[in-house]
Amino acid sequence: EKVPDRILNHCVETIKSFPSFQIEKINIKPINIGNNFHWEECFRQIEQTRQSKKINPTDFVVLLTEERNIDNWFAAFDQENNSKNIFIQTSEWHDYIYTNQVHPVTYEIIANVMQAIMYENTEKSLEWTHEHSKGCMNDFCGWKPDIQYKLKTAEICSDCLSILEKTVSEGILKDSISCFDKIRLNVIGNSKYFEPPSYEESFFSPIAIT
Numbered sequence: 001e002k003v004p005d006r007i008l009n010h011c012v013e014t015i016k017s018f019p020s021f022q023i024e025k026i027n028i029k030p031i032n033i034g035n036n037f038h039w040e041e042c043f044r045q046i047e048q049t050r051q052s053k054k055i056n057p058t059d060f061v062v063l064l065t066e067e068r069n070i071d072n073w074f075a076a077f078d079q080e081n082n083s084k085n086i087f088i089q090t091s092e093w094h095d096y097i098y099t100n101q102v103h104p105v106t107y108e109i110i111a112n113v114m115q116a117i118m119y120e121n122t123e124k125s126l127e128w129t130h131e132h133s134k135g136c137m138n139d140f141c142g143w144k145p146d147i148q149y150k151l152k153t154a155e156i157c158s159d160c161l162s163i164l165e166k167t168v169s170e171g172i173l174k175d176s177i178s179c180f181d182k183i184r185l186n187v188i189g190n191s192k193y194f195e196p197p198s199y200e201e202s203f204f205s206p207i208a209i210t
Helices: 005-016 039-052 102-118 122-128 146-153 158-167 170-193 198-202
Strands: 061-065 075-077 085-089
Touching: 005 061, 005 102, 005 170, 039 061, 039 085, 061 102, 075 102, 085 102, 102 146, 102 158, 102 170, 122 158, 146 170, 158 170
Parallel strands: 061 085
Antiparallel strands: 075 085
8 A cells, every 4th residue: 555645755854864875766666565564575575666766875775664574563674684674564553653754764774774783693582682671772562562662762772882882883873863853752742632442442440439
């Protein structure tokens, strides 16, 4: 399903506002990955697009899609092939967070590029991903509502920051943090105008007044 232009345009314009980032929206024919797609097929088709468009192998290609994937992740990069290909789901964010989906999608673009640079291999990914959320870019967020915590802190913990300082330029690191902070302000400022995330509907209060 086609991603609305307003999401694409917002992501591009937000990221372009930071001088260290170069980003371009590429219009392509729809990639037919289907709902509950497998990562391997998605990354294969992104790579085909990269080849057909003659995109430099050192550049990142990010596919925004409304479709869900079989592992139910909001985003992932092709770590197995080290190909700088990324997918990000643009739908269903309202189920977990009080904000317009343009903000978490923009966050995930920057975060996945940074993580793809940071993680040299699968072992490093497992080592540096935080299973228990601490408000860092590298929180795993197995409990999806923790995504809201990550966006509202907009932080990179000291351990992860020390690794990134060795792997990315100072300008990219500073602009990434600034972009995260801009998103944080939008998430905090807009939350009161949105309906509660749908996961809260299943909550119950342990307190009863009789």
